[in-house]
Amino acid sequence: MKTNPIEVRSGDGRYYYHIGAPLFCPACGLAIRAIEEEFCFVKELLLAVYKCSGRTECGELFYALYAIGTATGNHYHPNLLYVYPRSYDDVMQKFDSVKATSPDFIAAHGQARNAQSTGDFELAACGYRNAAEILVKDYAMRFHNVVADDNLRYMSLNDCINKYLTGESDAVVGHMIRIFGNTAAHYPRIEAPFDFNEFMAYYGIFVSAMIKNVMIETAKNLLKK
Ligand SMILES: [Zn+2]
Numbered sequence: 001m002k003t004n005p006i007e008v009r010s011g012d013g014r015y016y017y018h019i020g021a022p023l024f025c026p027a028c029g030l031a032i033r034a035i036e037e038e039f040c041f042v043k044e045l046l047l048a049v050y051k052c053s054g055r056t057e058c059g060e061l062f063y064a065l066y067a068i069g070t071a072t073g074n075h076y077h078p079n080l081l082y083v084y085p086r087s088y089d090d091v092m093q094k095f096d097s098v099k100a101t102s103p104d105f106i107a108a109h110g111q112a113r114n115a116q117s118t119g120d121f122e123l124a125a126c127g128y129r130n131a132a133e134i135l136v137k138d139y140a141m142r143f144h145n146v147v148a149d150d151n152l153r154y155m156s157l158n159d160c161i162n163k164y165l166t167g168e169s170d171a172v173v174g175h176m177i178r179i180f181g182n183t184a185a186h187y188p189r190i191e192a193p194f195d196f197n198e199f200m201a202y203y204g205i206f207v208s209a210m211i212k213n214v215m216i217e218t219a220k221n222l223l224k225k
Contacts, residue, residue: 001080002119008039008046017046017076019066023119025052026085027060030197031121037061044068046078054197098207101214102138105131121196122184128203129181132174133157135210140164143217170209176202 003020010017021034034050041047046066052058062085066078099106112127137160140146144164155163161174180199183190 001083001117003080004033006036008036008048010041015071015074015076017066017068017078019046019048019064019078020080021048021050022062022064022080022083024117025054025058025060026062026083026117027052028054028058029116029200030054030058031116031119034062041068045081097211097215097218098135101142102135105135105138108134122194125181125184125194125196125199128199129157129177129185132177132181132203132206133160135207136160136164136174139210139213139217143214165209165213167209167213170206170213173202173206173209177206 001020002023004023006019006021008017008019009015017039021036023031023034025032025034030052032053035053036048037051038049039046040049044067046068048064048066050062050064052060052062062083064080065082065084066080068076068078070076108127108131112124112131115121115127116124136157137146137152137155140152140160140163141148146152146164157178158175161171161178165171165174177199180194180202183194
């Protein structure tokens with residue numbers, strides 16, 4: 001897990017503990033700079049209490065447990081063992097309606113989520129962009145009778161969005177995922193501001209829009225019967 005290096009002193013000031021603060025709030029899922037609230041020493045362990053500095057109203061406390069290990073002089077380099085709570089995934093919880101439509105999307109989303117949780121935000125953005133493409137293509141196959149052939153395989157995400165996301169706002173957020181994702185995926189890099197949290201805000205809207213589309217199409221099929 002990627003972390004931000006910080007230094008903690010023992011109560012008597014004699015020892016230095018060089019630890020890594022998580023770069024990711026497990027409560028809200030945003031990339032943050034963890035606010036240091038409290039450090040407790042429990043035998044061989046160091047328990048750190050952090051507060052989320054996310055731009056939302058999150059402000060949740062979360063915990064990291066470190067194994068202190070052995071000192072070099074009066075310096076320790078404790079090893080991060082565990083962050084609690086385990087990452088909360090509000091998007092994942094709403095996925096029941098798309099699970100049947102696109103299990104590959106669920107898998108790709110999970111991999112991107114793992115990259116995000118270790119602080120690999122560019123890799124995560126590429127992964128989420130890829131997950132979005134899978135979801136749009138599965139949606140086209142499931143509800144628009146599109147065949148899983150080379151035409152679809154090589155169809156760009158841009159064309160997929162234009163063809164299958166007919167609602168204007170759905171297409172707009174789809175294109176935002178595509179453009180942000182391409183910024184992270186394509187090389188040489190273009191000089192464009194990339195704000196991962198903004199990307200994730202659009203991704204959340206995109207997934208909600210796709211859940212809505214899947215549910216509406218499913219309902220249409222039920223009503224036809
Ligand atoms: Zn948070």
